[in-house]
Amino acid sequence: MIGAVLAGGRSRRFGGDKLLVRIDGKPLILHTIERVELARGVDEIVVISSRENADMIEALGYDVLVDTLMIGPIGGIYTALSLGDAFVVAGDMPLILPEFIDFIIDRFLEAKKPACVPRWANGYLEPLHAAYSQDFLPLLREKIEEGNYAINRAVRESDACYVDIEELPEEWRESFFNVNTRGDVEKLKGRNV
Numbered sequence: 001m002i003g004a005v006l007a008g009g010r011s012r013r014f015g016g017d018k019l020l021v022r023i024d025g026k027p028l029i030l031h032t033i034e035r036v037e038l039a040r041g042v043d044e045i046v047v048i049s050s051r052e053n054a055d056m057i058e059a060l061g062y063d064v065l066v067d068t069l070m071i072g073p074i075g076g077i078y079t080a081l082s083l084g085d086a087f088v089v090a091g092d093m094p095l096i097l098p099e100f101i102d103f104i105i106d107r108f109l110e111a112k113k114p115a116c117v118p119r120w121a122n123g124y125l126e127p128l129h130a131a132y133s134q135d136f137l138p139l140l141r142e143k144i145e146e147g148n149y150a151i152n153r154a155v156r157e158s159d160a161c162y163v164d165i166e167e168l169p170e171e172w173r174e175s176f177f178n179v180n181t182r183g184d185v186e187k188l189k190g191r192n193v
């Protein structure tokens with residue numbers, strides 16, 4: 001399926017485009033993309049980008065679909081699904097694990113549900129590290145038209161399948177690490193990314 005990497009955020013907490021910050025000499029978004037490419041179940045990468053970032057991402061050698069909605073991740077997911085079913089990931093997740101991606105994709109293909117989303121025991125969801133079907137589009141469209149831009153709520157109202165994180169290997173949890181602040185970049189120093 002498509003690996004859709006979201007890259008249309010404004011990096012407000014970071015200040016300056018976080019997806020371009022260099023980690024071991026390589027832009028953050030490339031770390032994420034190269035890991036998603038390693039998943040067996042992903043056969044094509046598409047970056048769902050803001051108009052401003054499109055040229056830069058194409059220059060890195062990847063296909064871009066411009067998100068014209070710019071209403072947050074829900075709009076990025078909606079845009080990605082116009083191409084087909086997709087594993088969607090935030091561009092700021094440089095530690096994402098290919099084997100975890102494949103685990104979610106396998107569950108998704110088995111369950112035949114509109115979405116397959118990791119869930120913590122306290123109910124918290126990880127919707128930017130999840131698989132989505134085009135069957136999710138009508139509900140997303142309705143939410144967007146109503147101005148309800150919370151992706152978690154849309155997932156909960158759908159007939160989604162959930163992957164219970166705490167039942168999986170503990171080492172997989174770092175897959176959700178995402179860079180929001182400059183301090184998060186510091187946390188990556190000295191480890192293999």
Ligand SMILES: Nc1nc2c(ncn2[C@@H]2O[C@H](COP(=O)(O)OP(=O)(O)OP(=O)(O)O)[C@@H](O)[C@H]2O)c(=O)[nH]1
Pocket residue numbers: 006007008009010011012013014048049050067069070071072073075076077089090091092128178179180
């Ligand atoms: N395509 C698309 N991607 C988005 C949009 N909003 C956020 N993203 C991406 O979704 C991922 C997770 O979002 P956040 O961690 O909130 O990133 P952000 O919105 O850039 O940062 P903040 O402004 O600090 O919240 C990042 O990779 C963003 O680039 C959007 O409207 N469209």
Ligand SMILES: [Mg+2]
Pocket residue numbers: 090092178179180
């Ligand atoms: Mg984030």
